[in-house]
Amino acid sequence: MNNSLRVGIAGLGTVGASLVRVLNEKSGLLISQCGRPITVTSVSARDKSRDRGVDISGFQWFDKAEELAVSADVDVYVELIGGDEGPARDSVLAALKAGKHVVTANKALLAKHGLELARAAEASGVVLNFEAAVAGGIPIVKTMRESISGNDTNRLYGIMNGTANYILTRMERDEISFEECLADAQRLGYAEADPTFDIEGNDTAHKLAILTSIAFGTEVAVDEIYLEGISNISLGDIQAARDLGYRIKLLGVAQKTDTGIEQRVHPTMVPLTSVIAQIDGVTNAVAVEADIVGSLLMSGPGAGGDATASAVMGDLADIAKSRPGHQQAPVFGRSVADLKTYQRAEIESHAGGYFVRMVVHDKPGAFAAIATDFAENNISLESIVQRDPAHTVASNAKTVIIITHETTESAIRKAIKSITEEGYLVSTPQVIRIEKAE
Structure with missing residues (x-):
């Protein structure tokens, strides 16, 4: 079939080898689902001779990913190299600027250069898909x-x-x-x-x-x-x-x-x-x-060869199903021009419950002083538990565990600072946030 979606894969590690295998094994199903074949034409990796458990002899070999990315025999460039600089970034940018669709599993690359890559995709009118970059096989x-x-x-x-x-x-x-x-x-x-x-x-x-x-x-x-x-x-x-x-x-x-x-x-x-x-x-x-x-x-x-390859294959199938004139979703759900500047909420303003574990010198007034420090910072306590000696790391000391009702990070930090300065703690306390969850 001459309408095949031609794919070039850079990076033949665990994920890349799995992708080659599953695209071959599922070729008939993909044709029926996408209306045309998805065919690997070209590959690139550091070592051509390495045994990867899949046959790559029928593919065109490129020593450099950047050359594969702009090959005339490739419609979609799949980047599985990894890393946020070097060949990964250079090859993806080259592919996008050459009018090639790109599928990547590279979260580090997207986290650092996502906006630059999204702009390049928009300028060329091509797709940048990255389902495999987040949570492996989960289509989030x-x-x-x-x-x-x-x-x-x-x-x-x-x-x-x-x-x-x-x-x-x-x-x-x-x-x-x-x-x-x-x-x-x-x-x-x-x-x-x-x-x-x-x-x-x-x-x-x-x-x-x-x-x-x-x-x-x-x-x-x-x-x-x-x-x-x-x-x-x-x-x-x-x-x-x-x-x-x-x-x-x-x-x-x-x-x-x-x-x-x-x-x-x-x-x-x-x-x-x-x-x-x-x-x-x-x-x-x-x-x-x-x-x-x-x-x-x-x-x-969330990881593994087959799970990640499945996510990459899904991205390729979406591209194969699209037709000229059909606009797929913008890279980050909105055009780059419509993305707002990120405004960070300071962690000190975070509100929620807290778990606080403290190893406290066993001396008169210690527990009362700790309770007072929490109260003076308007922190309401849900529970306070003294652990048995197996959980205490010093002699003449007690491990105390406190669960708070909803309060702020700022209040917790102030209370801990006061308790520390008063000399009641044997070691740095452990503070863990409590999250409401389904």
Whole structure:
């Protein structure tokens, strides 16, 4: 068939190899669904001789992704190289400027250069699709960009990193330390040798920045995200949360406030009865709250060759189904000219409940002084619990856990500062925000 959608793939790692395989295996189904074939014509990677488990001998080989991106034999350029600079950025820009559609799984690239790439796509009248860049196989980008058009989004939140979720799940289930869980995740291939990007929240932040732009019609602002990782979460925190009816998850959250839009990534306590608390292991989940549709929650595999390849294949199918003159959704749901400047809501104005774990010197007046400091900052306490000695890290000390009613970040910080200055604390207190969740 001479109307085939011709695809060039740059990057033949786990995802790229899976994409080549599934496009071949599902060729007949794709023809019936799209009305024409989707055919891989060209590929590029660092090592031509490497065995990837798929046959690439019938494809044109390019040593340089930038050359593949502008090839006359390519209608759609698929970028699976990774990284926010170098060949990934250069090849995507080259493809867009040459009038090629682009599909990418590169969240770092979009978080840093999304506006530049969106402008280039608009100028050339081509599509830039990136379903695989956020939450793997979950079709959250298409849902937000197209399916709930006309809805005014109030909040979105989710588990967007499988490595962090795996570690937190294992810590609770097997009652082992963060360090043990991380080592196990690295052994199983869930975590990189340098896991910083995952466990400190950077990966989640990139994904959150993209979804925030789509949800609220703002420019991508990854550098404006409040960021905390999970490396300081202890087994004691996990157990205390469970005893109090919560589970700890690393969430990315974006929501409208009176002072702007909050974007934050941090460990969060969610009620055990919530759906998102049941999302275990490497699974991802994203929830959206909007005025017309109400609440949506989608979960599924957040990474992996087949799940990510499925998302890329869906983006390719959308392009294959389109016909000349049919305008697909703008890159971030609105034209770049219509995206608003991002206005950051300061984290100090955040309102919600808090979990505070303190190791306190066991001396007269300590508990009364702590209660007074919270009261003087207008913080109402829902519960206060003294843990048994197994959770106390120093002799002549007590571990005290406080759950607050809704208050502000500013008030919590002031109370903690006062308690610290009064000399009652053995160590830096642990503060975890509590999130309302479906």
